[in-house]
Amino acid sequence: MIKILKGDEKMLVDGHTHTELCPHGSGESTEKMVQRAIRMGFQRYCITEHAPLPPEFQTELAGDPVGYTEASLRGDQVDDYLDLARGLQAKYANQIDISIGFEVDFLPGYEAWTKQFLAQYGAQTQENILSVHFMRGAQGHFWCIDLSTTDFQAGFSQWFEDPQRLFEQYYRTVLGSVQADFGPYTPQRIGHMSLVRKYQDYFGLTAPLDSANLALVDQALARIKQQNRELDLNLAGLYKPECNDFYPGNQILVRAQKLGIPLVYGSDAHDIKSVGHGYHLIKKLING
Numbered sequence: 001m002i003k004i005l006k007g008d009e010k011m012l013v014d015g016h017t018h019t020e021l022c023p024h025g026s027g028e029s030t031e032k033m034v035q036r037a038i039r040m041g042f043q044r045y046c047i048t049e050h051a052p053l054p055p056e057f058q059t060e061l062a063g064d065p066v067g068y069t070e071a072s073l074r075g076d077q078v079d080d081y082l083d084l085a086r087g088l089q090a091k092y093a094n095q096i097d098i099s100i101g102f103e104v105d106f107l108p109g110y111e112a113w114t115k116q117f118l119a120q121y122g123a124q125t126q127e128n129i130l131s132v133h134f135m136r137g138a139q140g141h142f143w144c145i146d147l148s149t150t151d152f153q154a155g156f157s158q159w160f161e162d163p164q165r166l167f168e169q170y171y172r173t174v175l176g177s178v179q180a181d182f183g184p185y186t187p188q189r190i191g192h193m194s195l196v197r198k199y200q201d202y203f204g205l206t207a208p209l210d211s212a213n214l215a216l217v218d219q220a221l222a223r224i225k226q227q228n229r230e231l232d233l234n235l236a237g238l239y240k241p242e243c244n245d246f247y248p249g250n251q252i253l254v255r256a257q258k259l260g261i262p263l264v265y266g267s268d269a270h271d272i273k274s275v276g277h278g279y280h281l282i283k284k285l286i287n288g
Protein backbone atom coordinates (compact mmCIF):
# COMPACT_ATOMS: atom_id res chain seq x y z
CA MET A 1 0.00 0.00 0.00
CA ILE A 2 2.34 2.67 -1.25
CA LYS A 3 0.24 5.75 -1.53
CA ILE A 4 1.23 8.43 -3.85
CA LEU A 5 -2.54 8.49 -3.87
CA LYS A 6 -3.55 9.56 -0.43
CA GLY A 7 -6.34 7.83 1.38
CA ASP A 8 -9.02 6.50 -0.91
CA GLU A 9 -8.97 9.61 -3.04
CA LYS A 10 -7.31 9.36 -6.42
CA MET A 11 -4.94 12.11 -5.62
CA LEU A 12 -1.31 12.61 -6.55
CA VAL A 13 0.48 13.95 -3.48
CA ASP A 14 3.87 15.45 -2.75
CA GLY A 15 3.75 15.08 1.02
CA HIS A 16 7.05 16.66 2.09
CA THR A 17 8.44 19.95 0.79
CA HIS A 18 10.38 22.96 2.07
CA THR A 19 10.36 26.66 1.27
CA GLU A 20 12.47 29.68 0.42
CA LEU A 21 12.71 30.40 4.16
CA CYS A 22 14.63 27.20 4.94
CA PRO A 23 18.15 28.29 5.99
CA HIS A 24 19.81 25.23 4.40
CA GLY A 25 17.59 25.31 1.33
CA SER A 26 18.20 26.86 -2.09
CA GLY A 27 16.24 30.03 -1.35
CA GLU A 28 14.34 29.40 -4.58
CA SER A 29 10.78 30.63 -4.89
CA THR A 30 8.22 28.51 -3.06
CA GLU A 31 5.61 29.75 -5.51
CA LYS A 32 7.64 28.33 -8.42
CA MET A 33 7.83 25.01 -6.56
CA VAL A 34 4.04 24.99 -6.29
CA GLN A 35 3.72 25.91 -9.97
CA ARG A 36 5.96 22.98 -10.90
CA ALA A 37 3.83 20.61 -8.82
CA ILE A 38 0.72 21.86 -10.65
CA ARG A 39 2.42 21.40 -14.02
CA MET A 40 3.37 17.82 -13.10
CA GLY A 41 -0.20 16.98 -12.22
CA PHE A 42 0.04 16.89 -8.44
CA GLN A 43 -3.27 17.49 -6.75
CA ARG A 44 -2.07 17.86 -3.19
CA TYR A 45 1.11 19.57 -2.02
CA CYS A 46 2.24 19.53 1.61
CA ILE A 47 4.46 22.40 2.72
CA THR A 48 6.34 21.09 5.75
CA GLU A 49 9.05 23.52 6.80
CA HIS A 50 11.45 22.63 9.61
CA ALA A 51 9.94 23.83 12.90
CA PRO A 52 12.23 25.88 15.17
CA LEU A 53 14.47 23.99 17.60
CA PRO A 54 14.36 24.62 21.35
CA PRO A 55 16.92 27.32 22.29
CA GLU A 56 18.44 25.18 25.06
CA PHE A 57 19.10 22.39 22.59
CA GLN A 58 21.95 24.42 21.08
CA THR A 59 24.03 23.88 24.22
CA GLU A 60 23.71 20.10 23.93
CA LEU A 61 24.50 19.84 20.23
CA ALA A 62 28.12 19.11 19.31
CA GLY A 63 29.76 19.53 15.93
CA ASP A 64 29.42 22.31 13.38
CA PRO A 65 27.25 25.12 14.82
CA VAL A 66 25.30 25.39 11.52
CA GLY A 67 23.80 22.06 12.56
CA TYR A 68 21.70 24.20 14.87
CA THR A 69 21.65 27.63 13.27
CA GLU A 70 20.73 26.41 9.78
CA ALA A 71 18.62 23.40 10.69
CA SER A 72 15.26 25.09 10.88
CA LEU A 73 13.22 28.25 10.90
CA ARG A 74 14.04 30.63 13.72
CA GLY A 75 11.23 31.28 16.15
CA ASP A 76 10.77 34.80 14.75
CA GLN A 77 10.24 33.41 11.23
CA VAL A 78 7.25 31.21 12.03
CA ASP A 79 4.63 33.88 11.37
CA ASP A 80 6.29 34.85 8.06
CA TYR A 81 6.34 31.18 7.10
CA LEU A 82 2.67 30.67 7.88
CA ASP A 83 1.78 33.86 5.96
CA LEU A 84 3.78 32.69 2.94
CA ALA A 85 2.17 29.23 2.95
CA ARG A 86 -1.35 30.60 3.52
CA GLY A 87 -0.91 33.06 0.67
CA LEU A 88 -0.01 30.24 -1.74
CA GLN A 89 -2.77 28.03 -0.37
CA ALA A 90 -5.33 30.72 -1.17
CA LYS A 91 -3.85 31.85 -4.49
CA TYR A 92 -3.71 28.33 -5.97
CA ALA A 93 -6.79 26.89 -4.28
CA ASN A 94 -8.45 26.22 -7.65
CA GLN A 95 -5.43 24.34 -9.01
CA ILE A 96 -3.91 22.38 -6.14
CA ASP A 97 -4.79 21.48 -2.60
CA ILE A 98 -1.98 22.88 -0.44
CA SER A 99 -1.59 21.77 3.16
CA ILE A 100 0.49 23.73 5.64
CA GLY A 101 2.55 22.18 8.40
CA PHE A 102 5.92 21.60 9.97
CA GLU A 103 8.59 18.96 9.88
CA VAL A 104 9.02 18.69 13.63
CA ASP A 105 12.18 17.31 15.24
CA PHE A 106 12.02 14.63 17.86
CA LEU A 107 14.56 15.58 20.54
CA PRO A 108 14.53 13.29 23.56
CA GLY A 109 14.30 15.44 26.69
CA TYR A 110 12.66 18.34 24.83
CA GLU A 111 9.21 16.80 24.33
CA ALA A 112 7.52 19.42 26.50
CA TRP A 113 8.97 22.26 24.43
CA THR A 114 7.86 20.61 21.20
CA LYS A 115 4.39 19.90 22.59
CA GLN A 116 4.10 23.55 23.56
CA PHE A 117 5.17 24.66 20.08
CA LEU A 118 2.49 22.44 18.52
CA ALA A 119 -0.11 23.66 21.01
CA GLN A 120 0.69 27.22 19.90
CA TYR A 121 0.77 26.68 16.13
CA GLY A 122 -0.88 23.31 15.46
CA ALA A 123 -4.32 24.80 14.85
CA GLN A 124 -2.87 26.69 11.88
CA THR A 125 -1.59 23.47 10.27
CA GLN A 126 -3.17 20.58 8.41
CA GLU A 127 -0.35 18.02 7.99
CA ASN A 128 2.84 17.68 10.01
CA ILE A 129 5.82 15.34 9.87
CA LEU A 130 7.86 14.04 12.82
CA SER A 131 11.53 13.37 12.06
CA VAL A 132 14.72 12.32 13.79
CA HIS A 133 17.66 14.44 12.54
CA PHE A 134 19.70 14.29 15.76
CA MET A 135 20.75 11.56 18.16
CA ARG A 136 23.15 11.10 21.00
CA GLY A 137 26.67 10.02 20.07
CA ALA A 138 30.25 10.79 21.09
CA GLN A 139 30.70 12.22 24.62
CA GLY A 140 27.00 11.80 25.21
CA HIS A 141 26.25 14.90 23.12
CA PHE A 142 23.64 15.22 20.43
CA TRP A 143 25.04 15.17 16.89
CA CYS A 144 23.49 15.85 13.48
CA ILE A 145 22.68 12.72 11.51
CA ASP A 146 22.38 14.39 8.11
CA LEU A 147 24.54 17.53 8.11
CA SER A 148 27.85 16.27 6.70
CA THR A 149 30.14 13.25 6.62
CA THR A 150 32.47 15.18 8.93
CA ASP A 151 29.87 15.58 11.67
CA PHE A 152 28.52 12.07 11.17
CA GLN A 153 32.02 10.68 11.65
CA ALA A 154 32.76 12.86 14.67
CA GLY A 155 29.52 11.88 16.34
CA PHE A 156 29.11 8.24 15.51
CA SER A 157 32.38 6.66 14.31
CA GLN A 158 32.65 4.69 17.56
CA TRP A 159 29.96 2.45 16.08
CA PHE A 160 31.28 2.14 12.51
CA GLU A 161 32.98 -1.18 13.32
CA ASP A 162 29.61 -2.51 14.42
CA PRO A 163 26.98 -0.84 12.23
CA GLN A 164 24.16 -2.70 13.95
CA ARG A 165 25.04 -0.78 17.13
CA LEU A 166 24.76 2.48 15.15
CA PHE A 167 21.41 1.39 13.73
CA GLU A 168 20.27 0.42 17.22
CA GLN A 169 21.01 3.93 18.51
CA TYR A 170 19.02 5.39 15.63
CA TYR A 171 16.02 3.06 15.84
CA ARG A 172 15.82 3.43 19.62
CA THR A 173 15.52 7.16 18.97
CA VAL A 174 12.92 6.59 16.28
CA LEU A 175 10.97 4.33 18.65
CA GLY A 176 11.09 7.12 21.26
CA SER A 177 9.73 9.52 18.65
CA VAL A 178 6.62 7.46 17.94
CA GLN A 179 6.03 6.85 21.64
CA ALA A 180 6.22 10.55 22.55
CA ASP A 181 3.04 12.40 23.35
CA PHE A 182 2.85 15.72 21.54
CA GLY A 183 -0.79 16.34 22.30
CA PRO A 184 -3.66 16.95 19.89
CA TYR A 185 -1.38 18.17 17.10
CA THR A 186 0.98 15.19 17.17
CA PRO A 187 2.42 14.93 13.62
CA GLN A 188 0.62 12.28 11.59
CA ARG A 189 3.53 11.23 9.41
CA ILE A 190 6.95 9.82 10.34
CA GLY A 191 9.73 11.32 8.22
CA HIS A 192 12.43 9.41 6.30
CA MET A 193 12.66 6.47 8.72
CA SER A 194 16.16 5.41 7.59
CA LEU A 195 18.01 8.74 7.59
CA VAL A 196 20.90 7.01 9.42
CA ARG A 197 21.80 5.62 5.98
CA LYS A 198 22.39 9.01 4.35
CA TYR A 199 26.16 8.39 4.25
CA GLN A 200 26.00 4.60 4.04
CA ASP A 201 28.11 4.35 0.89
CA TYR A 202 30.78 6.70 2.24
CA PHE A 203 31.28 4.83 5.52
CA GLY A 204 30.38 1.28 4.43
CA LEU A 205 27.18 1.12 6.48
CA THR A 206 25.04 -0.74 3.96
CA ALA A 207 24.39 -3.95 5.91
CA PRO A 208 20.71 -4.83 6.23
CA LEU A 209 19.16 -4.44 9.68
CA ASP A 210 19.70 -7.53 11.84
CA SER A 211 16.90 -9.28 13.69
CA ALA A 212 17.33 -7.23 16.88
CA ASN A 213 17.05 -3.96 14.96
CA LEU A 214 14.13 -5.27 12.94
CA ALA A 215 12.43 -6.01 16.24
CA LEU A 216 12.87 -2.32 17.16
CA VAL A 217 11.50 -1.33 13.76
CA ASP A 218 8.54 -3.68 14.21
CA GLN A 219 7.82 -2.15 17.61
CA ALA A 220 7.82 1.33 16.06
CA LEU A 221 5.68 0.24 13.11
CA ALA A 222 3.15 -1.48 15.38
CA ARG A 223 2.80 1.78 17.27
CA ILE A 224 2.47 3.78 14.05
CA LYS A 225 -0.23 1.41 12.83
CA GLN A 226 -2.09 1.56 16.13
CA GLN A 227 -2.00 5.37 15.98
CA ASN A 228 -3.26 5.42 12.36
CA ARG A 229 -0.18 7.33 11.31
CA GLU A 230 1.69 7.29 8.00
CA LEU A 231 5.24 6.90 6.72
CA ASP A 232 7.07 9.39 4.54
CA LEU A 233 8.13 7.52 1.38
CA ASN A 234 10.94 9.94 0.85
CA LEU A 235 12.87 9.94 -2.40
CA ALA A 236 15.55 12.44 -1.33
CA GLY A 237 17.99 9.72 -0.25
CA LEU A 238 17.92 8.15 -3.70
CA TYR A 239 19.57 11.30 -5.06
CA LYS A 240 22.08 11.79 -2.24
CA PRO A 241 25.50 10.78 -3.56
CA GLU A 242 26.42 8.68 -0.51
CA CYS A 243 22.99 7.13 0.12
CA ASN A 244 21.55 6.00 -3.21
CA ASP A 245 18.43 4.49 -1.74
CA PHE A 246 15.00 5.79 -0.89
CA TYR A 247 13.89 6.28 2.70
CA PRO A 248 12.75 4.16 4.56
CA GLY A 249 14.34 1.48 2.32
CA ASN A 250 13.02 -1.89 1.27
CA GLN A 251 13.24 -3.74 4.60
CA ILE A 252 10.96 -1.24 6.31
CA LEU A 253 8.76 -0.69 3.27
CA VAL A 254 7.84 -4.39 3.12
CA ARG A 255 7.06 -4.55 6.83
CA ALA A 256 4.98 -1.37 6.71
CA GLN A 257 3.02 -2.66 3.74
CA LYS A 258 2.30 -5.92 5.56
CA LEU A 259 0.77 -3.88 8.36
CA GLY A 260 -1.19 -1.73 5.92
CA ILE A 261 0.52 1.48 7.02
CA PRO A 262 0.02 4.18 4.36
CA LEU A 263 3.21 5.42 2.73
CA VAL A 264 2.95 8.93 1.40
CA TYR A 265 5.34 10.01 -1.34
CA GLY A 266 7.57 12.94 -0.39
CA SER A 267 10.19 14.63 -2.55
CA ASP A 268 11.62 16.54 0.44
CA ALA A 269 12.32 19.25 -2.15
CA HIS A 270 14.37 22.23 -1.00
CA ASP A 271 14.48 23.65 -4.55
CA ILE A 272 12.27 23.86 -7.64
CA LYS A 273 13.71 21.00 -9.67
CA SER A 274 13.33 18.45 -6.86
CA VAL A 275 9.56 18.81 -6.59
CA GLY A 276 8.09 15.50 -7.73
CA HIS A 277 11.56 13.90 -8.02
CA GLY A 278 11.21 10.19 -8.78
CA TYR A 279 7.44 10.09 -8.77
CA HIS A 280 7.16 7.91 -11.89
CA LEU A 281 9.23 5.30 -10.06
CA ILE A 282 6.83 5.45 -7.16
CA LYS A 283 3.82 5.13 -9.44
CA LYS A 284 5.39 2.01 -10.99
CA LEU A 285 6.02 0.57 -7.54
CA ILE A 286 2.33 0.99 -6.84
CA ASN A 287 0.95 -0.27 -10.09
CA GLY A 288 3.53 -2.92 -10.92
Ligand SMILES: [Zn+2]
Pocket residue numbers: 018022024050270
Ligand atom coordinates in the same frame (compact mmCIF):
# COMPACT_ATOMS: atom_id res chain seq x y z
ZN1 LIG B 1 15.76 20.44 5.23
Ligand SMILES: [Zn+2]
Pocket residue numbers: 103131133191192
Ligand atom coordinates in the same frame (compact mmCIF):
# COMPACT_ATOMS: atom_id res chain seq x y z
ZN1 LIG C 1 13.99 15.80 7.30
